[in-house]
Amino acid sequence: MTESDNIRVPVSQQPHSVIKSKKENGIGGLVSIQINEKAVMVPLGTTILEACRKNQIHIPTLCHHEDLCLAGLCRICVVDVEGMKTLQAACSFPITSPLKIHTSTPMVRKARRHIIDLILSEHCGECYSCIRNGNCELQALAKEYGVDGYRFGHVEQPRYSVDRSSVSVIRDLNKCILCRRCIRTCIDLQEVGVLEAIDRGDKTHIGTFLDKPLADVICINCGQCTNRCPTAALSTNDPSDEIWEAIDNPNKHVVIQTAPSPRAAIGEEFGVAPGKSFTGELNSALKRIGFDKVFDTNFTADLTIIEEGTELLNRLKKVLVNCDTSVKLPQFTSCSPGWIKFIEHFYPEYLDYLSTAKSPQQMFGAVIKTFYAKETGINPDDIVTVALMPCSAKKFECNRPEMNSSGYKDVDFGLTTREMATMIKEAGIYLPEMPKTGFDDPFGEASGAGLIFGATGGVMEAALRTVYELVTGREVPFKNLNIEPCRGFDGIKQASVKLENCVNEYSFLEGIDLKFLVAHGTANAKKVMQMLKRGELNDVHFVEIMACPGGCLGGGGQPIPTSAEIRRKRAQAIYEEEASLPIRKSHENPYVKYIYQKFLTEGPCGKLSHKLLHTHYTKRGRFIS
Amino acid sequence: MSTSAVNPKKRTGPVIFSEYNSGDGIKKAFSLKREDILFELKESKLKGRGGAGFPTSSKWMLTAAASSDKKFLICNADEGEPGTFKDRVLLQEYPELVFDGMVIGGYTIGAKYGIVYLRGEYEYIYESLQFYLQSMRKRNFLGNNILGSNFSFDIKIHLGAGAYVCGEETALIESLEGERGEPRNRPPYPVNTGYMGYPTVVNNVETLAAVPHIVCKSGKWFKKFGTDKSTGSKLFSVSGDCNKPGVYELPWGITIRELLNIVEAENTKAVQVGGASGICIPKSGFDRKLGYEDAATGGSVIVFNEKRNMLQVLKNFMEFFVEESCGQCTPCRIGNVKLLEGVEKIEKGNYTFSYINTLKELGNTMKVASKCGLGQSSPNSFISILENFKDEIFKSNGANNDRVG
Numbered sequence A: 001m002t003e004s005d006n007i008r009v010p011v012s013q014q015p016h017s018v019i020k021s022k023k024e025n026g027i028g029g030l031v032s033i034q035i036n037e038k039a040v041m042v043p044l045g046t047t048i049l050e051a052c053r054k055n056q057i058h059i060p061t062l063c064h065h066e067d068l069c070l071a072g073l074c075r076i077c078v079v080d081v082e083g084m085k086t087l088q089a090a091c092s093f094p095i096t097s098p099l100k101i102h103t104s105t106p107m108v109r110k111a112r113r114h115i116i117d118l119i120l121s122e123h124c125g126e127c128y129s130c131i132r133n134g135n136c137e138l139q140a141l142a143k144e145y146g147v148d149g150y151r152f153g154h155v156e157q158p159r160y161s162v163d164r165s166s167v168s169v170i171r172d173l174n175k176c177i178l179c180r181r182c183i184r185t186c187i188d189l190q191e192v193g194v195l196e197a198i199d200r201g202d203k204t205h206i207g208t209f210l211d212k213p214l215a216d217v218i219c220i221n222c223g224q225c226t227n228r229c230p231t232a233a234l235s236t237n238d239p240s241d242e243i244w245e246a247i248d249n250p251n252k253h254v255v256i257q258t259a260p261s262p263r264a265a266i267g268e269e270f271g272v273a274p275g276k277s278f279t280g281e282l283n284s285a286l287k288r289i290g291f292d293k294v295f296d297t298n299f300t301a302d303l304t305i306i307e308e309g310t311e312l313l314n315r316l317k318k319v320l321v322n323c324d325t326s327v328k329l330p331q332f333t334s335c336s337p338g339w340i341k342f343i344e345h346f347y348p349e350y351l352d353y354l355s356t357a358k359s360p361q362q363m364f365g366a367v368i369k370t371f372y373a374k375e376t377g378i379n380p381d382d383i384v385t386v387a388l389m390p391c392s393a394k395k396f397e398c399n400r401p402e403m404n405s406s407g408y409k410d411v412d413f414g415l416t417t418r419e420m421a422t423m424i425k426e427a428g429i430y431l432p433e434m435p436k437t438g439f440d441d442p443f444g445e446a447s448g449a450g451l452i453f454g455a456t457g458g459v460m461e462a463a464l465r466t467v468y469e470l471v472t473g474r475e476v477p478f479k480n481l482n483i484e485p486c487r488g489f490d491g492i493k494q495a496s497v498k499l500e501n502c503v504n505e506y507s508f509l510e511g512i513d514l515k516f517l518v519a520h521g522t523a524n525a526k527k528v529m530q531m532l533k534r535g536e537l538n539d540v541h542f543v544e545i546m547a548c549p550g551g552c553l554g555g556g557g558q559p560i561p562t563s564a565e566i567r568r569k570r571a572q573a574i575y576e577e578e579a580s581l582p583i584r585k586s587h588e589n590p591y592v593k594y595i596y597q598k599f600l601t602e603g604p605c606g607k608l609s610h611k612l613l614h615t616h617y618t619k620r621g622r623f624i625s
Numbered sequence B: 001m002s003t004s005a006v007n008p009k010k011r012t013g014p015v016i017f018s019e020y021n022s023g024d025g026i027k028k029a030f031s032l033k034r035e036d037i038l039f040e041l042k043e044s045k046l047k048g049r050g051g052a053g054f055p056t057s058s059k060w061m062l063t064a065a066a067s068s069d070k071k072f073l074i075c076n077a078d079e080g081e082p083g084t085f086k087d088r089v090l091l092q093e094y095p096e097l098v099f100d101g102m103v104i105g106g107y108t109i110g111a112k113y114g115i116v117y118l119r120g121e122y123e124y125i126y127e128s129l130q131f132y133l134q135s136m137r138k139r140n141f142l143g144n145n146i147l148g149s150n151f152s153f154d155i156k157i158h159l160g161a162g163a164y165v166c167g168e169e170t171a172l173i174e175s176l177e178g179e180r181g182e183p184r185n186r187p188p189y190p191v192n193t194g195y196m197g198y199p200t201v202v203n204n205v206e207t208l209a210a211v212p213h214i215v216c217k218s219g220k221w222f223k224k225f226g227t228d229k230s231t232g233s234k235l236f237s238v239s240g241d242c243n244k245p246g247v248y249e250l251p252w253g254i255t256i257r258e259l260l261n262i263v264e265a266e267n268t269k270a271v272q273v274g275g276a277s278g279i280c281i282p283k284s285g286f287d288r289k290l291g292y293e294d295a296a297t298g299g300s301v302i303v304f305n306e307k308r309n310m311l312q313v314l315k316n317f318m319e320f321f322v323e324e325s326c327g328q329c330t331p332c333r334i335g336n337v338k339l340l341e342g343v344e345k346i347e348k349g350n351y352t353f354s355y356i357n358t359l360k361e362l363g364n365t366m367k368v369a370s371k372c373g374l375g376q377s378s379p380n381s382f383i384s385i386l387e388n389f390k391d392e393i394f395k396s397n398g399a400n401n402d403r404v405g
Ligand SMILES: Cc1cc2nc3c(=O)[nH]c(=O)nc-3n(C[C@H](O)[C@H](O)[C@H](O)COP(=O)(O)O)c2cc1C
Pocket: B047, B048, B049, B050, B051, B052, B053, B054, B056, B076, B077, B078, B079, B080, B081, B164, B165, B166, B167, B168, B169, B170, B202, B203, B204, B205, B207, B208, B372, B373, B374
């Protein structure tokens, strides 16, 4: 299964069902067409847009997004196809016969300009007070087509009130151009189904169930829609004003933890091509901004591995040795808050399968306001914890009422990569030219296992490195510790490792094939849950699920735009950085060892761990009253 | 209740309303090979009566040729175009023609299922249609192994929910599938990827009603009527300022003037041909012929006499489109609003000619850039009424400045 095979495309948006020749390049597999008088050969079924792009012809698009199924509704991409009475939408026109295409006739140019003018006439927003200023597809298009006035008038008053009900995602329909990318993201890509077009004609708008505020519907806060919205109609709930306030307050000790994915992508916000990590530079920038301490979330990622891995071994023991039928297997990971909300809404009867381990973000918050506060003698009341995350669901997670096991709000603010980049720019810093510095003690440098949490399959790979070694006393049998079956962007990955010559304590696992499964994107999560329901996961032990396509590196708070290619580059940056790290197994992280010696003295899954590092879930169901 | 539905009324006409006995077409069709039926259809040059005028034989041939384990035939009885009511007459008074046509269609293209998409407002004839289908089943014209052959076919009726755009065939299919009734991208066309992704023929009620006649009486006979490019006859739904409104079967090629005489219209100022999405023809054009090659219509003919205010007529049409656009594509969703605003500006005398011309250009963009026929044809009345009645409209609604043109 590949990433695109997994997308549920409604019939209406399916491409033409073409009978493709077996040999792609053979006769019948290729069509010869003409674009602007130039003859080219393209594979049968290629869209006009793809054909043009391959031939360096730029066609503007708005509703099209390469992660999503076809739409063909903004009509900005129209081209002239000889012999057809009307212009055709290049993005959704499959080439199945020899065509003569013209992409820049007077009629085409006029139509495009009219369409831009029409959209602008209803677009209520001012670029200089807009968070997408400089990275807005509508704005870019207006510039490209030399728009210098409003030909068809312009709305004066906002038609909709801004929906700020959600702590994660803000909706401002006044800036919505009805490209419906968000709908296709939410329904088809993520299969959550929060957003739909409501009403028709000039009353058409993007709505939720009964037009309720976003906080009162089953939105999982993944933010994938904010990543794909071409304008500022969808954005994340930005806490940076409050963070500045805390930084500027001398009585507050403001610490920030940074997750693995933002550092692999934040360069994009500064114009650097995707695929380069800025870990050290980011550390310096954060210090210059005024954060008192900069910690690596990978530390608690390592801690998560120890806790979650131990939990898995405990579950295995209970099932295999004690024959305890109340214990559920496979164990599902719990570090993606979008996934957690998804399962709480859609599969509330399966919450017992989730690991009780908190996400690294929340573990860190709890540790900072207890262990760190104690070590440094700072009153936890004066500590403000910020989490730099690739994710908008992390905002919701840190606001969950149960996330205060330190006695305080464990994590005060979740900040996305995009929001962080703006803070850095506001501080007058150009990230790429920062010197490289390390993370602060007492959590220091983390292991590479924590780092790869950022890519789909990373948690599984990290967990296997530790679990296998705990059980057998040997390193995982993969070259350079790279567990390849966990890597890559296939929607659902499945593999196993055999446990042989186990150490005494784990002799009950002797000869067992430890089976694991990795899925990313909630559409794939849904498939996995259906497999579970059908009993197809009975012999699987461990399942990793990330709510976002590609895992955290494709998170809803990451730089815009996103595409399969960009996500691939970000993954590459993460894996390259990890390969160069001295420590690549969570259980070898000296700081993790230290915290178990000094603080969590009962060891993994002990009483204090349970209080601080584990959590419980809420049966939400699909209907919220 | 009689088998031929509510208040049977004998009408006369050369083709559709000519002599036909229920089931004859089916029997004849079963004695023919599928290619022969397609041949007759091709020979007849029958074109779709739903408005677009696509050759019916081509549509059937494409679907017949498509390889698929399932195929569908859909009868488009959404009849939403303002001023049309001829499909209702057919369904109420001549159900045998429509349903026999569907069975023949199913047989020809290899479909086992037929669906009638019935306009929601026609709910009151639903029962009588079901009753008629039941009687066909009893006579074995429908159901398993029709007339002892190995061809099985059945028809179900689906009620629409009142959106004009659901008459557009791909929106109709979406609606049948339980989705929002919005037009799809084309290609793929329904003949390739239609209902539930299967090859599907969508035909207007009247198109299907012509089929049994063609099968029984030959394509050659059919094309004797009408003109070369518009063969056969047409049902016209005539409404508005005339003494005898109603449904008329007349050969294609008849002039507007001739039609006006038949319906006894007096002091006619304008005729809207093709409903709200059609064009408005002034007196000077009354010698134009009704047909695909000249003034095309799916059947709607609305007559306006001297007393009518053409700007109000136009405003009415534009309000219709602003509301009935599915809201999917930019040119139609926002374009129609702009055209309506333009009409309102004229009404208030608060306009410039250069802006009106800009709007006409916008109308031309809408015609070519909209996703479906609704947005592609909604500017027709805007452009034709402002052009053909400019004296009336602009004289009574004086322009403020830059009067040109
Ligand atoms: C906005 C719109 C509304 C339409 N409404 C109808 C309708 O009510 N009945 C109909 O038969 N065709 C309607 N059509 C035409 C259909 O899309 C389609 O062309 C027709 O059903 C094909 O049948 P035919 O080939 O027999 O004409 C409509 C088209 C558009 C664009």
